[in-house]
Amino acid sequence: MTTLPLVAPARGFTLAEYEYRTQQLQQHMRLKQIDAVFFTTEPEFRYFSGFKSQFWESPTRPWFLVAPAEGKPIAVVPEIGVAGFDLTWIDDVRSWPSPRPEDDGISLLAATLVEVSTRYRRTGAMLGPETSLRMPAANFAMLQKVLAHHELVDASLMMREIRSIKSLAEIDKIRFACQVAAAGFDYLRHHLAIGMTERQACKAMHLEMLRLGADNCPYLISASGQGGYDNIIMGPTDRALVEGDVLIIDTGANFDGYFSDFDRNYAFGYAAEDTVQAYDAVYAATEAGLRAAAPGSTTGDVWQAMWSVLEKAGALGNDVGRMGHGLGMQLTEWPSHVPNGDVVLKPGMVLTLEPGMAFAPNRMMVHEDNIVITETGCELLHERTWQQMPLIT
Structure with a gap:
């Protein structure tokens, strides 16, 4: 923590x-x-x-x-x-x-x-x-x-x-917004409990991010379900979290007009084997994206690096339409990581890596992290998502 x-x-x-x-x-x-x-x-x-x-x-x-x-x-x-x-x-x-x-x-x-x-x-x-x-x-x-x-x-x-090319001052603001959200996710890991509702979980995280220095958090959504979720753009709802559920929270904390945008997942009580495998696959896909995101690479290269891992892991598809995007004064900015994307990455670009996969009918797993392209590769703007899915008991 x-x-x-x-x-x-x-x-x-x-x-x-x-x-x-x-x-x-x-x-x-x-x-x-x-x-x-x-x-x-x-x-x-x-x-x-x-x-x-x-x-x-x-x-x-x-x-x-x-x-x-x-x-x-x-x-x-x-x-x-x-x-x-x-x-x-x-x-x-x-x-x-x-x-x-x-x-x-x-x-x-x-x-x-x-x-x-x-x-x-x-x-x-x-x-x-x-x-x-x-x-x-x-x-x-x-x-x-x-x-x-x-x-x-x-x-x-x-x-x-x-x-698309951020100044050092812009990057500092985005990095702070990212660190606030990462600390909020950490806080939630230690304060979630079976029986809480999605809305209660999101409100607890929202208040913590404000306490830590976020100016506001206009974007904070969640989804939950048994072994996964099938919708990542709605909520939060008053659905109570029960054993076997997986909860995703996707948030965009804002500081001085600049956003973060990433998500993390939590399992409640236990995690089914295919759920754990899906979590591991999107984590590995993000690692592939981190290796691919470098000056001279294209958005299509980054997409392909992540999709190759997901496809090998048995992904049934990707319903999000892209696997990451630009970030800054707006929650989502140009460019997008899409198949055959031809936008060349340059130092100073701030992007998200957002591999997602449908791993079973009506069940998805998504990760999202925030990076800045450097002269030699890329840098994470916050602590890396947990390598193993956290279990809330």
Whole structure:
């Protein structure tokens, strides 16, 4: 059980980091002949501005950030948010009295984009897979109409490249979130009992992670069943844990806007032989993934290394669709470990390894660990999952 105190890294980032992020984006923009990119979603907005607010939980007010080809980003925000930018490096803040449904910042956003899009008249936005615009369809149509003489292009691919390589400061925040969750799993190992419900188990772990320094834990799910489980995206429920059950908890603790994302398994009373074999197989698959995850390897190489172990162990299939993904400001980020994946791993990428197998009808076993790609291989960001399945008696 983890006993050493966890030391949280410094919050926020230096001015130099925000300048570097913006310069990286502007280099991509010059290559693509894009005059400006506008962002409407919290992770991208925060990534370039440093603006961190719980107001994103409300759908009432939109928030826009415009990144021109030169100079600092420009914030186009509701009046209620202007004062918050005193805590950021942004000094050009334009506002309107939101909420104003008839024109909730769209004309102000359009005017700003027209102002900075004079060379190529090409404007970028997050239009690709795994993205959203966070604005009503009518507002987007209004924006397109005003920008009729400008070409609207997808900026999501270059954002993937920029955000996939984490700085040392970002990695420190993710590592701390991972260590908090790992300590929470350890705590739970010593505080679970037959007869507890899934909800009680998850709540106990949630409270412990908050005590250890997590800011919040918006993602904490569980599943249980006799000898395994058949669903890993629901719960927790009020189902009482009984002898022969296997419980999985999958959690994403958050610190200063950065996530961890991994799971661990517990057996109650006893573990059936095929359950133990499945646990051993996914543990071995993770070991294979740890060996494969290195600069120059691809996401497909990592997937194949893990799947080869699971297939040899008799896996009936993998219902998750991938075996790991990127991690950072969002619980799941690009890229994914998929068959024939062609994304080349680079130092600074933070990823999960998530081998899972169906080992019997309606029974699954899944492991997930968090790593960062280094110059020579990869590094676990937390203590390794237990080699043997823990038995709760």
